[in-house]
Amino acid sequence: MNAVADTLTALLLVTGAAITFVGTLGLLRLRTFYQRVHAPTLGTTLGMTCIALASMIYFASTANRLVLHEILIVLFVTVTTPISLMILVRAAVFRDKFENTMSERNTQ
Amino acid sequence: MSTLVVCSVTAAQFLLASAMACALFRILRGPRAQDRVLGFDSLYVNAMLLLLVFGIRSGSTLYFEAALIVALLGFVSTVALAKFLLRGEVIE
Numbered sequence: 001m002n003a004v005a006d007t008l009t010a011l012l013l014v015t016g017a018a019i020t021f022v023g024t025l026g027l028l029r030l031r032t033f034y035q036r037v038h039a040p041t042l043g044t045t046l047g048m049t050c051i052a053l054a055s056m057i058y059f060a061s062t063a064n065r066l067v068l069h070e071i072l073i074v075l076f077v078t079v080t081t082p083i084s085l086m087i088l089v090r091a092a093v094f095r096d097k098f099e100n101t102m103s104e105r106n107t108q
Numbered sequence: 109m110s111t112l113v114v115c116s117v118t119a120a121q122f123l124l125a126s127a128m129a130c131a132l133f134r135i136l137r138g139p140r141a142q143d144r145v146l147g148f149d150s151l152y153v154n155a156m157l158l159l160l161v162f163g164i165r166s167g168s169t170l171y172f173e174a175a176l177i178v179a180l181l182g183f184v185s186t187v188a189l190a191k192f193l194l195r196g197e198v199i200e
Binding site: 003010011013014016017021024027028033037043044048052054055058059069072073077080081083084088090091094 | 115117119134143172175180187189194
């Protein structure tokens with residue numbers, strides 16, 4: 001039982017960290033802002049869930065009882081990430097439109 | 109703690125630290141304000157995951173509360189920065 005829990009913890013940890021790293025690498029490599037918004041959400045959904053699951057399995061196997069408080073982080077981040085990114089993209093769209101109208105006004 | 113868990117915790121810490129370096133580079137390079145806010149957002153998510161991995165390494169659940177607070181404050185600060193970019197002030 002303990003060996004199974006250790007293997008699962010190790011697998012989920014490395015998978016989650018690798019997914020988060022790929023997502024943040026996308027934040028660095030993609031070209032425009034609207035492409036870059038998509039990349040880090042890989043880490044905030046799948047990577048975060050994998051690492052929280054690994055932590056839950058590890059503490060449940062060491063304490064010999066069910067440990068579920070990492071679900072709080074999973075729920076909170078899953079709910080808040082779309083809200084904050086939607087407000088941020090709305091601000092970016094507003095700024096782009098504002099700069100376009102200003103440059104048109106300057107060329108006339 | 110078995111050697112398998114120790115090795116995977118070290119690998120996960122290395123990967124998450126590299127991800128934080130990528131986000132920090134995006135904050136420094138920009139090129140515009142919304143890119144910096146996005147880099148800050150992914151920086152605090154990576155810091156929260158690194159705290160969870162620290163908790164597994166040290167075997168204490170104390171790091172879980174720190175991770176929860178980092179997630180909470182990061183959300184509030186991202187929304188405040190986006191609101192500032194949108195309207196020019198945070199609280200109207």
